[in-house]
Amino acid sequence: NYIGETPFDDYGYKHSVRFEMKNGCVISIDYDEIHRDGHAKQHDNEYCRNMLQSGTTPAIAYPSYESAMLKNQDFNKIDAVSGASYSLFRFKLAILYAVLNSGEL
Numbered sequence: 337n338y339i340g341e342t343p344f345d346d347y348g349y350k351h352s353v354r355f356e357m358k359n360g361c362v363i364s365i366d367y368d369e370i371h372r373d374g375h376a377k378q379h380d381n382e383y384c385r386n387m388l389q390s391g392t393t394p395a396i397a398y399p400s401y402e403s404a405m406l407k408n409q410d411f412n413k414i415d416a417v418s419g420a421s422y423s424l425f426r427f428k429l430a431i432l433y434a435v436l437n438s439g440e441l
Contacts, residue, residue, distance in 0.1 A: 340434025341370075342426055348372045351426035353434055361409055365402045367427050369394065390419040401427050 342351040348371050355365035369377040377383055377394045384393035397420035404414040411431055416424045435441070 338434035338438055340430040342429050351430045353430040362405055365405050367398050367402055392417050392419040397423055
């Protein structure tokens, strides 16, 4: 099991990922952004409703990133969801923090 979190960004969110690996493959993964006050962006209905105007929401984009990671097993093969490219960058960064902090390198 791996857990990675980025430092808080300029918007007050840390990007957090938890994933499990078995036989060298990611078998489960969960990604979200957590605000300094503790609320998760993916489950913030008001935020998602406001973001829908841009064409996506965390509730749409983050599961897409999780599914793509499970399918491709390589975050370099994940395409950004339009309107959530910054989140993809931070998703990848959180995965890197998880690997770096695992002590397995």
